[in-house]
Amino acid sequence: MENQSSRRQFLGTTAALLSGVVLSNTKLFGAPALIRSLGDKPNSLINGVQVGVITYSFRDMPDQSAEATLQYVLDSGASAIELMGGPAETFAGAPKSSVDMRTMYPLMRKKRENQTLTDDEQKTLTEMETQMKAYREEMAKWRQSASMSKFEQVKKMFNQAGVTIYGFKPDAFSMQNTDAEIDYGMKAAKTLGANQVTLEHPANDAHTLKLGKMAQQHGIRVGYHGHEQQTPTFWDTALAQSPGNAMNFDLGHYIAAGQPDPLGLIREKHSRIASMHIKDRQTPAHGKGNLPWGQGDTPLREVLSLIRDQKYTFPATVELEYKVPDGSTSVAEVKKCINYCRNMLS
Template identity: 80%
Template sequence: MKPNQSRRHFLGASAALVAGAVLGPNKLWGAPALIRNLNKPNSLINGVQIGVITYSYRDMPDQSAEATLKYVLDSGISAIELMGTPVESFAGAPKNTVDMRSMYPLMRKRRENQTLTEDEQKTLAEAETKLKAYRTEMANWRQKVPMAKFEQVRKMYNQAGVSIYGFKPDAFGMQNSDAEIDYGMRAAKTLGANQITLEHPVNEAHTLKLGQMAQKHGIRVGYHGHEQQTPTFWDAALAQSPGNALNFDLGHYIAAGQPDPLNLVQQKHDRIASMHIKDRQAPTHGKGNLPWGQGDTPLKEVLGLMREKRYQFPATIELEYQVPQGSTSVAEVSKCFEFCRKILS
């Protein structure tokens, strides 16, 4: 074979390979896209984005932005609702001396009106005193921190194949200044998020302010609820501003004994910024947080509805059942994602 024929043969074979990448059964966009997406997670399944909140990894010893990214990747997830600690610590925030891993269970017990022992009450009170001082220190830091570090976090996560759709620092409560709220929204935008999330303050003056500030920043505020959720729980905030939205928790809604969550999702889908998913029992069965598929939460039905209607809000895995002995939260989030994948595939 002549040299120019060999070259033509090589180029023709290469073109065929590229054509196969473009037109093959996996419908890839071409060789460059294939290379870019190699070994990256993909939790967008038939139009439904499955994400995870970093709270799911709260028992892991390393809560840095880098370690959190590894947990997400190892879980097979490609989208995240980031809480404040991993990002703000990366940006150089003062260190919180309170061990939040030990505080979360106590805070949950109080929120669910469970009885706290005297020692637990004392521990919680001491922690909250320290947290109050820490919040003051954080408020001062937030007034000065540049956005460059937040841009670095966005690039680090995006390059690994993980998009950041939500940001949840402790910066949006009634105890926070307008300057802190503005900081949190600027940081969210810099991270690439389209929403900030927080516990519903149940204060109309505050939700009005947050909604108006969110509009100016071009993002939405997703209000999270627990067992106080009802079909009308968000109505006042939604009427105040298009910047206000739901961070709906499907599992807590079932534990609250509320009927017909599918109807709520259908009625308010355009105002749902994101939805937390877990498998909780109804009140008649004890309200437990169980491994997925063992509770009363209609995960299959709601995820199926999202796929059918092509709803654009993400479904966020929030791991709250007890991690079995010998397992890890990363492994359990992976199981939750696999549960969703089977439903949506």
């Protein structure tokens, strides 16, 4: 009877949430599948290690709504996530962007990794960056009056399905965002149940000082993400500025940067790591490739075992960046990655 009661309560809550979605004209993709999954909640807390996923991993999926994103998470077997801004803000009524991020993300990555863009690629990226600038201005206006009640609904929908949101990554914390947008983003994160917001390290000491102080006021932390510019001292200035500043350490990029001792870094700074991205990359000597797990040089087993054995509490976040094989999907590949973690920690 207890299980039936909890199931009825779950159905009632989900129905109420989804009826609210209908009223807000948000797409209902994934809702029937979600209801079919009610009795089978995911669990990616593995021997004390919280394995999660950043929803950026599902960027190639056609539907980026909150409901569809939740279904991707459930199908991958993850029970905790770092949530990108798009799904939550769209649910909350944000203006729709005309930029195709599935096209823009690979071009941004290619540019960031100093790969040569073709003339057509550079033209496309420049046009998209112009569109994104205009969209950010539109978003800044919307955020001035955005209701937190919609973010509360997102939290309830995910939590009722067995998924917690530990991180939130909207495009609201960069140097081009206003203080009002930053404040909004941190309020939204708290409403979603997150204990951290994440962003690319801005490489600006004044900005990290401001973000750290604002994070303290909101009772959360700012996790700064790095790519191949990560070094053992990469975060030191920000960490010294405020207890509100923390690391969103990327293990795979650290290996691709040629850094020799990620376990030493983790041991030294574990209390300041808010979350860690995991992927399997090669060292520079082997080409820096981003490969299916088990084929690269990243010490995934050693790092996950360290987290388990030392009882570190920060989540290890799957970030899918290797090429999805023909015939597969990003959801299926994330599931493989989580199962890979499960096997290593068993």
